[in-house]
Amino acid sequence: MNIETAQNIELPGGFAANPVIIKGEGAPVVYLHGPFGQEWDGFLDDLAVHRRVYAPAHAGAEQTEDLDHLDGIPDLILYYDDLFDRLGLGRVDLVGHSFGGMVAAEYASTFRDRVGKLVLIDAMGLWRDDAPVEDHLLVSPQKLVKLLFHDPSKPEVAAKLAMPTERDAMNAAMVNRFGALASTSHFIHPIPERGLKRRLRRIKAETLVLWGAEDALVPPSYAAEFAELIPNARVEMIQKAGHLPQVEQRKVVSGHLERFLAG
Template identity: 60%
Template sequence: MNQVTTTLLELGGGLAPNPVMAHGDGSPLVYLHGPFGQEWSGYLDDLAARRRVYAPANPGADDPADLRLLDHLWDLVLYYDELLDRLGLGTIDLVGHSYGGMVAAEYAAAYPARVRRLVLIDAMGLWRDDAPVNEFVTVAPETLDSQLWHDRTESAVAAFRAVPEDVEESHARLLRRFGAVASTAHFSYPIPERGLVKRLRRITADTLLIWGADDGLVPPVYAEEFARRLPSATCEIVAAAGHYPHVEQRERVARRTLEFLA
């Protein structure tokens, strides 16, 4: 079986190469990660069993200089459009988690003809004063952890959160997380809402909303908000899951995703 590969994808305009992870065969699927950095989880392995999955990093995570060239969300949307062109991709299926869900929705609204199907997992991007999205930058780690997970002791969660035993590797991972949070916060902090509500009507792709019932970061009420405002959306609330239903309930979420994308 092919292994996950990482390719440094060259981009123009003085931007740093993007370390795009990829695996699998089949029609293209692009995954945009959440606020804590590029990842390749078992969920992506499940998708790659049937599809060619690409998982780029958020710009600025590896080279902060990118953030001087990308000032706001529209720059970010154009960045991803160039990245897809450099990958040689035309029409794609797009999956976004959390912060990546916000970016995926913005991209699908800007380029509706390019996205065939859209999957949003506990996506940021909307705002309600009566149910604010909690912030992920300055919050205490223990508080944030309690918002992200239904059960931190569950084996899949423990494996996902595990800290490397090697000190240097552990420090490197911590630095990567700091870089990732800085890069995602650049486009979303302090409120991860940049007017998406006005643009959702432009999305033509059938959309699947997947939400952890116990998400303490982006409350499940936002699944209802997205569903109400998207032209064609199906919503699935996942029990016994927090902000990462594709980790805590991997089998169910992967199966539902592949069914929807078939």
């Protein structure tokens, strides 16, 4: 990861410290990652040019025992509110991808005045029987790549999928991924629907919904549903991109974020 610093933030309630990645200067923006682990993608470098970016690990990713104290979404949202307090953050802009998008939406619907602007990138959290969200846990690695990416042959995708070649680093990466999947699946498996649809109406933040037009994991039809349920939201579809448009179309996604957050 190309990072400026990672701070282990102590939390109340007996939770493990959260290794928050921090980079940049300016108004704060928090990035909540998807189900495959804490990350620092190139588009976050783009965002950190003008903003101070905070990228925490998800609750339970460092110590899976933490999940014993997180029974559901309300506990998870309070965990993040405590984390933001410990980081000294007041009102923030919030960006969430995939599972992190679901958490960001839940947080914005609960702490309505604490989120200035909200960006949801291919967010989980809704469910339609006519367009089910695919399973990302119990599929082969080959199938997972097809679910996540529109064009796996792109160099950007190959770089994203590459594992460290040094044995200890590879083992650490595999452990980190296992912890992340365990922590996020605790809240979304087998169906990522926990009543968010009923709460989206409460969001006060101006919201941008970004979606890979070829997302095979969370169908693109959910973009319009999020925008319809959130009072002040609009959609931008990212062409030639799957579930990670910030990887396959980094410049396009970064441009949308820069304009939206600066407005």
